[in-house]
Amino acid sequence: MSEIKPINPILKQVLELGPTILFFLIYLKIKEDVFVIGGTEYSGFIVAALVFVPILLVAMAILWRLTGQLSRMQVFTAFMVIFFGGLTAWFNDERFFKMKTSIVYGLFSVLLGIGLLRGQSYLAYVMNEMMPMREEGWMILTRRLCAMFALLAVANEVVWRSMSTDAWVKIETFGFPVVLMAFLMWQFTTLQDHLITEEPDEEA
Incomplete structure (x- = not known):
């Protein structure tokens, strides 16, 4: 089992909670907007959900780089976000x-x-x-x-x-x-x- 590296607890909280907070702030900013991507109209909510996916992955990559480990729950949650984010974009729903x-x-x-x-x-x-x-x-x-x-x-x-x-x-x-x-x-x-x-x- 790889050794868990020490990390500043405040930085850890920022990396774990930051993506969700950013999703909330992005949604508030663009919730009334409509975006046309590839000829298809997407609501501000769907765009915010799609932007949330790379933000979460970047935060997890930094956390893994700093600590050398990710919990099973974090990996599972990231998979679900990617999977349902993809379905949201594919079906525009x-x-x-x-x-x-x-x-x-x-x-x-x-x-x-x-x-x-x-x-x-x-x-x-x-x-x-x-x-x-x-x-x-x-x-x-x-x-x-x-x-x-x-x-x-x-x-x-x-x-x-x-x-x-x-x-x-x-x-x-x-x-x-x-x-x-x-x-x-x-x-x-x-x-x-x-x-x-x-x-x-x-x-x-």
Whole structure:
């Protein structure tokens, strides 16, 4: 396994969150415009979604260059963005880019659920090195996060099917990430008793 190189935490956050923020800002700038590319008219939303793809790839390339590693979740998310961004452009239909979020959250929920049915926590496999925790704690967190991803997938379906594109972009950019981050912080707080900490050296 390649060694993870240290990186400034602020720079790491900029590289991870920056592309989404840029997508939001670009969308706000061009949302009312119509662009003609190859004789086909594209809305500002679709153009912003397409510009988001190379921005995300550049940010991931820089992150990989600086740290020497990308998480499986980052690679999977990038693949989904490229795939659904391509479908959005090919069919000139913004619904593909909007439903991407539902599918990503839904697949995360399904994968965690498969692990639970097998009596395993796939979450522990991905995150145990970053946050050592007893098996019972991982199983609890996996069950809760499986349910949370399923809820977010359903919520995204409700939002993009019943609300305006403006509302979806704002909720996609800020709402879902904030909800997920707050949920994770709450879980880590409630699971403190399951964390594995180094025992003090009695001979020291």
